[in-house]
Amino acid sequence: MTDTRPGAIRDHFDTDWLTLREPVDHAARAMTLSQQLAAWLEQTDRSGPLQLVDLGCGRGSNLRYLAPLLPGPQSWSLVDHDERLLSDAARLSIGSRDRDHGPVHFNTIEADLRDPGTWQHLLNTDTGVVTASALIDLVAAPWLDQLVRGLQHRQAALLVTLSYNGEFAFSQPHPLDAEVRQAFNEHQQASGPFGAGLGPKATEALQTRLQAAGYRVSTAPSPWTVPPQHAALQRGLVLGWQDAASEQRPQRAKAFADWAQQHLQQAGSPECTLQVGHTDLLALPPEPQ
Numbered sequence: 001m002t003d004t005r006p007g008a009i010r011d012h013f014d015t016d017w018l019t020l021r022e023p024v025d026h027a028a029r030a031m032t033l034s035q036q037l038a039a040w041l042e043q044t045d046r047s048g049p050l051q052l053v054d055l056g057c058g059r060g061s062n063l064r065y066l067a068p069l070l071p072g073p074q075s076w077s078l079v080d081h082d083e084r085l086l087s088d089a090a091r092l093s094i095g096s097r098d099r100d101h102g103p104v105h106f107n108t109i110e111a112d113l114r115d116p117g118t119w120q121h122l123l124n125t126d127t128g129v130v131t132a133s134a135l136i137d138l139v140a141a142p143w144l145d146q147l148v149r150g151l152q153h154r155q156a157a158l159l160v161t162l163s164y165n166g167e168f169a170f171s172q173p174h175p176l177d178a179e180v181r182q183a184f185n186e187h188q189q190a191s192g193p194f195g196a197g198l199g200p201k202a203t204e205a206l207q208t209r210l211q212a213a214g215y216r217v218s219t220a221p222s223p224w225t226v227p228p229q230h231a232a233l234q235r236g237l238v239l240g241w242q243d244a245a246s247e248q249r250p251q252r253a254k255a256f257a258d259w260a261q262q263h264l265q266q267a268g269s270p271e272c273t274l275q276v277g278h279t280d281l282l283a284l285p286p287e288p289q
């Protein structure tokens with residue numbers, strides 16, 4: 001069976017998992033923030049194409065959502081450490097169009113985001129927008145400091161989407177839902193590819209840093225609703241939460257396995273819907289004096 005467990009507890013993400021998420025991600029995103037970004041771009045002078053950098057791009061879902069909403073011409077740098085995902089991103093993004101129906105240019109860059117030396121130089125003076133989707137709940141606080149410093153120098157805008165906010169709920173609840181959620185949230189903050197991750201605190205931590213740097217920040221909820229038609233995604237989520245919660249509280253592993261068993265049996269049934277809380281954030285540079 002394909003491993004569809006969420007990558008929130010790993011640094012390598014299964015392409016099937018990202019495929020399962022893409023339609024649910026796109027339906028959840030706060031369109032108003034993308035429209036606000038488009039309006040800002042229209043008022044901003046540029047000498048050449050709009051340069052965008054997508055950090056942790058996976059298979060390019062962010063480009064496929066955002067490119068058609070923003071003015072052209074656009075040139076994207078798609079950055080990830082996973083060569084396989086980058087090759088999917090390149091294949092799947094061919095033929096993408098901007099809001100003005102022009103072709104979207106892109107290049108893929110293999111880089112480990114844990115090392116600022118590999119990606120900070122990508123934010124050059126021409127960068128207009130830095131974006132990341134489903135990434136920042138994995139990172140640690142010093143990484144956000146580096147990101148904000150990089151943005152500030154270039155006066156680029158930032159759009160960060162689908163950051164997990166610590167909430168999930170089932171339409172058919174189980175008495176252990178709250179305990180599993182708590183253990184999962186602790187796990188996100190105890191471990192992770194970037195060190196102790198920020199998990200549900202990531203958006204607030206980023207917002208504080210951006211505002212201190214003079215950025216104008218807007219946030220909006222972008223909750224996932226995972227209906228029965230997405231049974232494989234429902235199952236992947238349950239298994240991922242079980243894995244992480246059990247790693248965090250090994251003494252509860254048996255209880256969490258029983259919890260998962262019940263939710264796995266319900267997955268895909270007409271009554272079964274999951275809600276997962278996320279937040280989107282848009283930051284625009286300070287108005288020129």
Ligand SMILES: C[S@@+](CC[C@H](N)C(=O)[O-])C[C@H]1O[C@@H](n2cnc3c(N)ncnc32)[C@H](O)[C@@H]1O
Nearest residue numbers: 011056057058061080081082112113114133134
């Ligand atoms: C949850 S996925 C999101 C992918 C994509 N942005 C999307 O919305 O579908 C997180 C992405 O971050 C990438 N990633 C994780 N750790 C990384 C690292 N140290 N350097 C570069 N990319 C990393 C993973 O390979 C994965 O593509």
